[in-house]
Amino acid sequence: MVATERAATNMTFETVIGLEVHAQLLTRSKMYCGCSARYADAPPNTHVCPVCAGLPGAMPVLNAAAIEFAILTGLALGCAVPAFNKLDRKNYVYPDLPKGYQISQYDLPLCVDGVMEFDSGGRTVHAGITRVHVEEDTGRLVHRIDDAGHDVSLVDLNRSGVPLMEIVGEPDLRSPEEARDYLMALRQTLRYIGASTGNMEEGAFRCDANVSTRRTDGEILGAKVEIKNMNSFRAVERALRFEERRQRGVLAAGGTIPQETRGWIEDRGVTVSQRTKEQAHDYRYFPEPDLPPLAVTTERVEAVRQRLPELPKARRERFASIYGLGAAEAAVLTAERPVADVFEEVVGSSASPEAARTAANWIVNDLMGLQRERGLPPDRLPLDAPQLKDLLDALTAGELTARAAKELLPRIAAGELPRAAASRLNLLSLDDEAAVRAAVEETIAASPAAVADYQGGKSAAIGRLIGETIKRTGGRAKPDQVRRLLEDALRMEQ
Helix, strand or coil: CHHHHHHHCCCCEEEEEEEEEEEECCCCECCCCCCECCCCCCCCCCCCCCCCCCCCCCCCCCCHHHHHHHHHHHHHCCCECCCEECCEEEECCCCCCCCCEEEECCCCCCEEEEEEEEEECCEEEEEEEEEEEEEECCCEEEEEECCCCCEEEEEECCCCCCEEEEEEECCCECCHHHHHHHHHHHHHHHHHHCCCCCCHHHCCEEEEEEEEEEECCCCECCCCEEEEEECCHHHHHHHHHHHHHHHHHHHHCCCCCCCEEEEEECCCCEEEEEEECCCHHHHCCEECCCCCCEECCHHHHHHHHCCCCCCHHHHHHHHHHHCCCCHHHHHHHCCCHHHHHHHHHHHCCCCCHHHHHHHHHHHHHHHHHHHHHHCCCCCCCCCCHHHHHHHHHHHHCCCCCHHHHHHHHHHCCCCCCHHHHHHHCCCCCCCCHHHHHHHHHHHHHHCHHHHHHHHCCCHHHHHHHHHHHHHHCCCCCCHHHHHHHHHHHHHHHC
């Protein structure tokens, strides 16, 4: 292996990667029948009818909402939507495919010729999108050991027929890192437009990668290899990195790369051969006889286009330019559409840069910290927009100190406004100057060293005295008022 890697270093290679992404669409019903598409928590084989069970004579009916979601995705990716497309039968035999074929699209897909623009490695990458087409998901195989100790495989058809969209990318990616960043940007786009949850752990967002290796002089040395079984962004990057090294080593040693499908073995960190790669003719595609071709009018496309929200990259750039936020802060705020919506609802269109930065800091540092502590999903903050606005207004008005607000934050009840919560918990700012002056006197008496430092010319020592005084008031004293009273008292002692 050492000799192989040494030989590989004497040749300059380029990795060529194209990704095929399957995303489940957020419809209420399945692709070709009325069964519920919400299968994850349902008992096995309870969301099943003659259509999705593949019973003879059952007739499919196309889900219009799934078609519109796929068109919306194509438009978000800059695709053209041809006026005519059709559905096809993709024939193969597998236990979780009850009909023995999948209704998909082959030569006339719904959307074509798009581009995915994303940032990777400090630069903007433009990766072509070959096509976006619709199909149906398969059932699910469950492997277990029965009471007699035998290995058994059971079939759950709840997922069979769930609307699925395949997004086929051009082989424009040149590194495992670019592939990872492409997937993350694509998933973010699908979540922004509401087409898919993008949850990889639930199988709603799945990826196969096609990888080949060629010399940088353009001579293609290796055939295309498909990698499957990657269930996280990290797994995609690791699998592609391993395959990149493997292919380069084989080619540098004078070997050849067969066209095949390989599976990623997560716990071993390797890809292993599964089968030779199928060609299109292996699936015996032919037009689906039970569903008519689709005529997509210009009017329908434009109606769907009106549903497109501002996409993540544009929103990130606008947050940086309009609100004066840093690139990293704008990226965090726009990572999830609901979070970005909360920020904009709170600050409004006329917010000053200072107000916008304050709101951003509370969301990024405090709310997201509490979000992680509570195990909330990344698109759900612990406070909604009215609650956060009430909190920030109370801070601006001096009704809450920053310290009291931080103490208050995890104690606000669902739907409760922060001012009401602060009143309930006795955390509103202390307006009683006599009480603050008493706390100042207690602090001075209890902190002779800090007092001596301040009176000896170390002006920064007053910070310790301010913090101690605020602590004595339960965080309710206003810092500016405490500083003024401390300075007055310390002058009188000199």
